[in-house]
Amino acid sequence: MATTVPTRGAHTPPTGGSGAASNGHSKWRTRLWRFDDKASPYAYIAPFFLIFGAFGLYPLLYTGWIALHRVEMTSLNQSEWVGFDNFTRILQDSEFWTAVTNTFVIGVISTVPQLIVALGLAHLLNYKLRASTFWRTVILTPYATSVATAALVFALVFRADGGLLNWVLHFVGFGDTDWASGEWTSKIAISVIVIWRWTGYNALIYLAAMQAVPADLYEAASIDGATRWQQFRKVTIPSLRPTILFTIVISTIGSMQLFGEPLLLEGGTLGSVGGSEHQYETLSIYLFNYGWKLGHLGPAAAVAWAMLVLLLLIALINWIVGRLVRKSATA
Amino acid sequence: MTTTSPIKTAPDFVPAPPAAPAGKRGGRFKLGAGQQLKGGPFTYVALIVVGLGSIFPLYWTLVAASHDQQRVLDSPPPLLPGGRLWSNLQAAWEQAHLGKAIVNSVIVAGCITVATLFFCTLAGYAFAKMRFRGRGALMTAVIATLTIPPQLSVVPLFMMMSDIGWGGKLESVIFPTLVGAFGVFFMRQYLLEALPYELIEAAKVDGASNIRIVWNVVLPAARPAMMVLGMLTFVQAWNDFFWPFLALNQENPTLQVALGQLSASYTPDQSIVMAGALISTLPLLLVFVIFGKQIVGGIMAGAVKG
Numbered sequence: 001m002a003t004t005v006p007t008r009g010a011h012t013p014p015t016g017g018s019g020a021a022s023n024g025h026s027k028w029r030t031r032l033w034r035f036d037d038k039a040s041p042y043a044y045i046a047p048f049f050l051i052f053g054a055f056g057l058y059p060l061l062y063t064g065w066i067a068l069h070r071v072e073m074t075s076l077n078q079s080e081w082v083g084f085d086n087f088t089r090i091l092q093d094s095e096f097w098t099a100v101t102n103t104f105v106i107g108v109i110s111t112v113p114q115l116i117v118a119l120g121l122a123h124l125l126n127y128k129l130r131a132s133t134f135w136r137t138v139i140l141t142p143y144a145t146s147v148a149t150a151a152l153v154f155a156l157v158f159r160a161d162g163g164l165l166n167w168v169l170h171f172v173g174f175g176d177t178d179w180a181s182g183e184w185t186s187k188i189a190i191s192v193i194v195i196w197r198w199t200g201y202n203a204l205i206y207l208a209a210m211q212a213v214p215a216d217l218y219e220a221a222s223i224d225g226a227t228r229w230q231q232f233r234k235v236t237i238p239s240l241r242p243t244i245l246f247t248i249v250i251s252t253i254g255s256m257q258l259f260g261e262p263l264l265l266e267g268g269t270l271g272s273v274g275g276s277e278h279q280y281e282t283l284s285i286y287l288f289n290y291g292w293k294l295g296h297l298g299p300a301a302a303v304a305w306a307m308l309v310l311l312l313l314i315a316l317i318n319w320i321v322g323r324l325v326r327k328s329a330t331a
Numbered sequence: 332m333t334t335t336s337p338i339k340t341a342p343d344f345v346p347a348p349p350a351a352p353a354g355k356r357g358g359r360f361k362l363g364a365g366q367q368l369k370g371g372p373f374t375y376v377a378l379i380v381v382g383l384g385s386i387f388p389l390y391w392t393l394v395a396a397s398h399d400q401q402r403v404l405d406s407p408p409p410l411l412p413g414g415r416l417w418s419n420l421q422a423a424w425e426q427a428h429l430g431k432a433i434v435n436s437v438i439v440a441g442c443i444t445v446a447t448l449f450f451c452t453l454a455g456y457a458f459a460k461m462r463f464r465g466r467g468a469l470m471t472a473v474i475a476t477l478t479i480p481p482q483l484s485v486v487p488l489f490m491m492m493s494d495i496g497w498g499g500k501l502e503s504v505i506f507p508t509l510v511g512a513f514g515v516f517f518m519r520q521y522l523l524e525a526l527p528y529e530l531i532e533a534a535k536v537d538g539a540s541n542i543r544i545v546w547n548v549v550l551p552a553a554r555p556a557m558m559v560l561g562m563l564t565f566v567q568a569w570n571d572f573f574w575p576f577l578a579l580n581q582e583n584p585t586l587q588v589a590l591g592q593l594s595a596s597y598t599p600d601q602s603i604v605m606a607g608a609l610i611s612t613l614p615l616l617l618v619f620v621i622f623g624k625q626i627v628g629g630i631m632a633g634a635v636k637g
Contacts, residue, residue: 036540037541040461040541041461041463041466042463044454044457044461044545045454045457045469045515047450047453047454048450048451048473048510051450051506051507051510052510055484055506056476056484059483059485059486059491060483060484062484062490063483063484063487066490071490076494077494124370124374124377124378125378127369129370129375129378133624135378135382136627137619137623137624137626137627138382138385139381139382139385140385140630141385141386142388143566144570144612144615144616144618144619145612146572146587146590146612147570147572147587148572148587148590148608148611149392149608150388152604152605152608153389153391153392153395155594156391156395156601157388159404161406162405162406162408164408166406167406167408196385201630204627204630205631228368253480256480256482257480257573259482260572260573260591264591264594264595267595267599268595268596287485291489297489300486301486301487304484304485304486305483307482308483311480
């Protein structure tokens with residue numbers, strides 16, 4: 001992979017200007033080329049950094065400034081220094097802590113089953129199949145569905161009266177469940193939407209990683225008399241460890257962002273506060289409610305910073321767990 | 332202007348083999364692909380179950396959109412399409428200003444896709460094939476931006492947008508997503524393998540400037556990956572919900588925003604909401620039916636971890 005990048009300085013200009021007359025001209029050209037080679041890469045990557053700087057990094061820092069001020073939706077140009085009042089305000093709000101817990105709980109019960117099912121699904125797709133592309137496309141269709149559409153369909157499915165799920169469940173002897181009102185059932189409903197949308201996508205990511213596992217590892221394992229299940233556990237899973245970690249990180253970040261699902265599960269005013277008892281209110285809903293419904297942007301910015309702290313905490317936990325797992329694997 | 336591709340091979344986008352942890356790449360990718368044991372009956376049964384689960388909610392969107400609300404909320408719920416699809420579609424169209432919303436969605440997703448393709452190909456090429464100071468660190472910075480959720484910056488973003496006069500306008504939704512880290516990474520991975528140094532070298536010997544090389548050599552070589560990235564970007568931009576919902580209003584929404592507002596209205600008619608959902612989903616499903624293979628390949632290729 002150590003191919004050197006060609007530089008034009010090494011080549012003579014093909015204009016082939018012979019004689020002294022074109023000498024100055026070619027020197028100028030060489031200088032221009034050298035500048036072209038030096039500057040071009042930066043020019044090509046500049047758009048990304050400009051856009052990210054203007055609409056990503058700058059607002060991120062600006063959030064910190066707003067969090068220390070009083071800014072109202074009705075008068076965006078006026079701000080008043082309030083110190084850490086916004087932070088104490090949200091930290092003393094029990095609704096905030098409910099949202100933190102909900103985000104965490106929904107994150108776990110949507111991510112863990114999702115990734116386990118995706119792993120199994122990828123394993124199945126890794127077999128030699130008839131119409132393999134067809135199966136891959138089918139399991140990916142939920143990915144093409146928007147959050148809004150998915151949330152709205154599942155809202156009907158999970159409806160208390162006349163909902164499809166309750167109708168199916170009554171055949172196995174369950175009474176009507178008011179899914180959206182329950183502490184746990186509402187979180188399960190949200191998680192089902194998330195799981196439905198993302199399992200196929202994650203399965204394809206695992207499948208890509210599985211296909212990169214060298215075949216001789218499996219050959220060696222089967223020569224040693226390993227069963228299929230043992231091969232899956234001792235060869236596939238360890239080889240996939242970096243990919244699994246990657247999907248855990250991505251899903252964790254994703255679950256911090258849950259917004260459309262809780263907003264539209266019941267819709268209307270209930271959606272913007274995450275249910276009558278805030279039973280499925282996530283941090284994004286809490287931020288939206290504070291900033292856009294109540295119009296207090298200062299506390300909303302403080303919530304954003306709290307989310308950043310939580311993300312860093314989760315990253316730390318991920319890192320520690322990753323290390324422990326690796327240690328126990330080598331031990 | 333020579334428009335013929337300098338690369339005669341690779342007409343179709345073949346997903347580059349993901350980097351194996353052991354550093355084993357290339358070779359007999361297809362044959363060496365893990366266990367190539369044949370799937371048994373159980374495999375097919377399981378896939379059919381998962382497949383039905385994946386499709387059913389979409390099918391039921393159609394069912395619910397083709398009955399009146401009374402019937403949809405009845406028990407037992409309908410399982411077959413009814414005859415009111417057209418009138419529900421019309422009602423949804425009128426109630427939620429879907430005509431304008433569709434135009435807006437096309438503009439937003441179209442602009443974002445075109446810009447993403449252009450900027451990400453340029454940046455991906457620079458990161459894959461050009462040598463410059465700070466390349467590694469800058470690439471790491473690009474990847475790192477993927478871990479920042481939009482939630483962290485929406486409050487000031489909203490204030491900035493209204494400050495520069497983009498409040499409630501499509502620009503406020505288009506500009507922040509003009510170029511994405513995933514696209515840069517995706518194009519880099521593809522060009523690393525698909526664009527041989529010899530081609531760039533040959534063009535340089537011919538005295539081509541860098542931007543000419545991009546136009547005549549890089550873009551033709553990148554075309555298959557650009558197709559895939561274009562579709563992935565379009566799907567994402569079309570479906571984006573959080574920021575557009577905060578930034579746009581009822582008078583000037585995208586489809587997803589209009590859909591959210593339709594359902595958030597005073598006691599919404601569920602079958603009309605479902606008709607709206609159907610309208611917003613159908614274009615993408617169509618794309619999926621036609622280009623499913625390429626999209627699947629693209630996601631698998633993009634899954635490569637750096």
